[in-house]
Amino acid sequence: MPAPENLIIDTPEQIPLEFALAGVGSRFLALAFDTVLQAAAVAVLAALAFAASRVASFSISTAGLGTWAIAGLLLAGFVVYSGYFAIFESIWTGQTPGKRLVGLRVIDVSGRPITVYAALIRNLMRIVDQVPGIYAVAILAVLITRRQQRIGDLAAGTVVVHERLGGSSPDVRRVASAARHGAHRLTPEEIVLIEGFLRRREELSSWVRLQNARRIAERMAKRLELPPTGRQDDERLLEELAAEYRSHGPYR
Numbered sequence: 001m002p003a004p005e006n007l008i009i010d011t012p013e014q015i016p017l018e019f020a021l022a023g024v025g026s027r028f029l030a031l032a033f034d035t036v037l038q039a040a041a042v043a044v045l046a047a048l049a050f051a052a053s054r055v056a057s058f059s060i061s062t063a064g065l066g067t068w069a070i071a072g073l074l075l076a077g078f079v080v081y082s083g084y085f086a087i088f089e090s091i092w093t094g095q096t097p098g099k100r101l102v103g104l105r106v107i108d109v110s111g112r113p114i115t116v117y118a119a120l121i122r123n124l125m126r127i128v129d130q131v132p133g134i135y136a137v138a139i140l141a142v143l144i145t146r147r148q149q150r151i152g153d154l155a156a157g158t159v160v161v162h163e164r165l166g167g168s169s170p171d172v173r174r175v176a177s178a179a180r181h182g183a184h185r186l187t188p189e190e191i192v193l194i195e196g197f198l199r200r201r202e203e204l205s206s207w208v209r210l211q212n213a214r215r216i217a218e219r220m221a222k223r224l225e226l227p228p229t230g231r232q233d234d235e236r237l238l239e240e241l242a243a244e245y246r247s248h249g250p251y252r
Contacts, residue, residue: 007147007159009111019111019161021148022104024139027160031135034098038084045077086123090116093188095163103163109147111196113188118156125152181237182224183244190220191245194238201235213238 007019088096094106094114106114106122129138129150138150147159186194197216201209217234220241221227 022160030098030102089119122152122156183241
């Protein structure tokens with residue numbers, strides 16, 4: 001059975017969140033870029049280790065220091081090789097430099113941001129996914145699983161999605177958020193709720209759209225201690241909150 005192109009999640013507020021799943025092609029591009037960065041970092045560390053060994057060989061007094069320097073550089077190289085993906089996905093909320101370049105993000109299957117634990121699990125399983133060295137297992141898993149998940153994703157309960165979707169997703173450059181509402185105080189789950197509504201609002205009936213916008217706007221206004229918004233300003237507030245969070249929050 002072919003895998004779906006989108007992941008649709010129903011929130012407790014009954015607003016369906018839709019995420020475009022990333023396929024093999026876009027994930028391979030992101031991986032290729034990350035691999036180049038890894039190789040460059042390891043090459044720099046190897047050059048430094050070689051330089052340290054040469055310096056240490058010229059002086060007995062620095063021999064011990066050179067050995068420690070080489071050991072430290074080799075350890076750093078191992079961390080870069082083995083921990084690169086887990087570290088970036090933990091601190092960049094599901095992105096690595098390659099994923100950010102291509103426009104991908106790892107999220108929980110529930111639509112929530114990836115946790116540090118999930119980032120560690122999915123990347124510990126990378127040793128299985130890359131068998132026999134060309135990620136053949138990962139490619140096969142992505143092609144046959146319902147949510148286009150590799151083994152690491154299945155173990156961690158994560159999916160890889162496209163960062164930007166079409167439709168009514170707010171454009172940070174278009175929405176001028178001159179007023180600062182303190183959107184950085186919102187949780188990632190609340191931002192997912194806001195952006196889910198903004199993406200799907202054109203598909204909702206007028207009444208449902210108004211009611212959902214009002215419900216979410218009131219919840220966010222109360223959360224941020226903002227004055228009540230008028231009915232016509234509910235969606236504008238949500239657009240400004242999403243734009244402000246994207247510009248200055250952890251997704252940046």
